[in-house]
Amino acid sequence: MAGGGSVTGAGPALPVLGAGGWGTALAVSAARGGQAVRLWARRPEFAARLSRERVNAEYLPGVALPDDVEVTADLGAAVAGAEFALVVVPSVGVPDLLADLPRDLGVVLCAKGLAPDGERLTDLAHELGFTRVAVLSGPNHAEEVGRGLPAATVVASTDEALALGVQRALITPTLRVYTSADVVGVELGGVLKNVIALAAGMVDGLGLGDNAKAALTTRGLREMVRYVVSQGGADDTVYGLSGLGDLIATATSRHSRNRAAGEAIARGEHPGQGGKVVEGLRTADLLDSWATAHGVDLPIVRAVHRVTAREWTPARGVAHLMEREAKPE
Ligand SMILES: NC(=O)C1=CN([C@@H]2O[C@H](COP(=O)(O)OP(=O)(O)OC[C@H]3O[C@@H](n4cnc5c(N)ncnc54)[C@H](O)[C@@H]3O)[C@@H](O)[C@H]2O)C=CC1
Ligand SMILES: O=C(CO)COP(=O)(O)O
Numbered sequence: 494m495a496g497g498g499s500v501t502g503a504g505p506a507l508p509v510l511g512a513g514g515w516g517t518a519l520a521v522s523a524a525r526g527g528q529a530v531r532l533w534a535r536r537p538e539f540a541a542r543l544s545r546e547r548v549n550a551e552y553l554p555g556v557a558l559p560d561d562v563e564v565t566a567d568l569g570a571a572v573a574g575a576e577f578a579l580v581v582v583p584s585v586g587v588p589d590l591l592a593d594l595p596r597d598l599g600v601v602l603c604a605k606g607l608a609p610d611g612e613r614l615t616d617l618a619h620e621l622g623f624t625r626v627a628v629l630s631g632p633n634h635a636e637e638v639g640r641g642l643p644a645a646t647v648v649a650s651t652d653e654a655l656a657l658g659v660q661r662a663l664i665t666p667t668l669r670v671y672t673s674a675d676v677v678g679v680e681l682g683g684v685l686k687n688v689i690a691l692a693a694g695m696v697d698g699l700g701l702g703d704n705a706k707a708a709l710t711t712r713g714l715r716e717m718v719r720y721v722v723s724q725g726g727a728d729d730t731v732y733g734l735s736g737l738g739d740l741i742a743t744a745t746s747r748h749s750r751n752r753a754a755g756e757a758i759a760r761g762e763h764p765g766q767g768g769k770v771v772e773g774l775r776t777a778d779l780l781d782s783w784a785t786a787h788g789v790d791l792p793i794v795r796a797v798h799r800v801t802a803r804e805w806t807p808a809r810g811v812a813h814l815m816e817r818e819a820k821p822e
Contacts, residue, residue, distance in 0.1 A: 505574035506531045506563065507662050509581060510590060512543060514552040514635035514769065515603060516581035519663070521639050524559040526665030532564050533571040535582070540566035552769065556639040572598055577625065577655060579603055583770040587614050591621050599625035599655045601648065605683035605739075606772035611779040613684075613724075615676050625655045628676055629663075630683035630735040632742030634749070638668060645669040647735045649679035671734065678730025681721045686740040687751045687773030688780065689713030692797050693744035694755020695807055709793065709814075710744050716791050720780065723789060758800060759807045774801050792817065 509520040512534035520532040534540040543549055544564040548557055558564070565571050572578050577599030582590055584606025591600065600623050602614045618626045631646030638644050648663070648670055650656040656672040664670040673679050692713060696706045717740070718731045730736060743749045751773040754764035764771060781798035784791040796810035805813070 506561075508533060508571045508575050508578035510568070510571065510578055511535075511581035511586075511603075512539065512549060512552070512564070513581065513583070514549075514639075515633075516579070517549040517553040517556070517558075518633075518635035518639035519579055519581060519603070520562050521553075521556055521558060522641070522665060522668050523663055524561040525641065526663070526668070528561070528662055530562045531571045532558075532562050533568055534564060534566055535586075537566040540564050553635055553639050568593055577601055577627070577658060579629065584614060584772060585609060585775070588617060591618055591623070594623075596622040596624075598623070599627065599652070599658070601627045601629050601655075601659050602680070603629045604772070605630060605687055606770075606776055607684060607779050611783055613677070613680055615680055625652050626650065626676075627652065627655050627659055628680040628683075629659065630679050630739065632734060632738040634742060634746060636748045641667045643667050643669075645671065645734055645738070647671045647673050647679050647733070649673040649676045649735075651676060673730065673733075673735075675727050675730045677724050678721050678726030678733075679735040681724060681726055682717065682731055682733075682736035683739055684772075684776055685717040685720060685780070686713075686736070686743050687771075688777045688794050688797050689717065689740055690743035690749055690751040691755035691758075691771075691773040691777065691801065692793050694749075694752035694757075695759040695797075695800065695810070696755075697752070698756035698759025699807055699811070701811070706744070710740060712814075713744075713793050714740060716793050719789065720791065723787075755797075773797070777801055 506529035508531050509516050510533045520530045524530045579601045581603040584604040608617045615626050627650035629648050633646050648656050648659040660670045718728050721731050750771050754771045757764040777798040780794045796813050799805035800810040
């Protein structure tokens with residue numbers, strides 16, 4: 494049972510709201526595991542094409558949609574009868590999408606970003622009146638999950654029944670789903686690692702070498718811990734799949750849009766991502782403002798924000814990190 498329904502088409506299916514790369518990969522993975530899925534796409538013409546061609550050529554090329562994935566642009570029909578839905582649109586689109594959903598629906602937030610005012614998306618969901626709220630995050634490139642390569646992820650909620658329901662719906666022989674009660678830690682790990690991945694991409698683009706990238710990633714992990722703990726999350730969680738795991742996956746991957754954007758910026762190019770979301774750009778801006786307002790030291794976040802905002806050159810960003818006062822680790 495998942496998403497309020499039984500498997501393989503009988504009864505309500507699991508709604509996956511958002512047909513970008515990650516929504517499509519989650520839909521495909523769950524369907525391969527025997528779960529009937531309703532995949533919602535915002536644009537009717539895009540939904541019609543996806544339904545007809547059975548492949549998401551724009552966001553996840555080369556991955557066929559199993560028969561058990563029904564595509565729709567009708568949001569009401571997508572969530573009808575479901576106990577919970579996966580919300581898989583970019584973070585900027587989450588507030589509007591949540592506003593259109595019934596409040597008794599469980600919502601599983603899959604975006605790795607913050608609300609436009611810097612608020613955590615799970616907090617926003619609670620404020621909007623949802624009581625059953627979870628977050629899904631981990632080292633999960635859509636390109637690999639969509640192809641059925643082995644991966645692991647974490648679903649976190651203070652509602653244990655919801656977390657277990659999501660685990661049952663999504664777990665397959667190739668996607669191992671863990672549960673957690675640390676919503677803040679799991680949610681913020683995925684949010685923060687995008688900023689550090691942008692920085693890692695800049696190190697690549699500048700040709701600064703493996704030592705520099707290891708130092709940057711490790712110090713970046715320290716910033717992740719500092720921020721997560723300041724928000725009430727556990728440092729242990731940051732060292733798990735949704736923190737360190739995702740940091741490794743993103744900072745090293747050829748698939749990562751954040752890492753690639755950092756590399757492009759360091760080369761003086763504008764990051765061309767073909768319309769795909771690069772969450773870390775907005776997150777760096779929001780977190781740098783937060784750190785300034787609260788007097789918290791997040792030097793890598795600051796450098797990434799200033800360089801991506803074109804206020805600093807990449808060289809000045811490097812100097813900012815290397816010429817800080819000497820201190821113990
Ligand atoms: N691509 C990946 O490997 C993973 C992505 N994520 C996260 O999932 C979220 C979605 O990312 P992707 O699926 O990769 O994005 P994407 O860039 O592949 O596609 C975005 C999709 O959302 C739609 N969209 C854009 N704005 C929207 C709005 N306001 N309302 C409704 N739909 C909207 C677009 O039309 C498109 O279908 C992001 O927060 C990302 O960080 C998380 C794990 C893995
Ligand atoms: O979150 C991701 C992998 O876990 C995807 O990272 P990018 O958004 O950088 O492609």
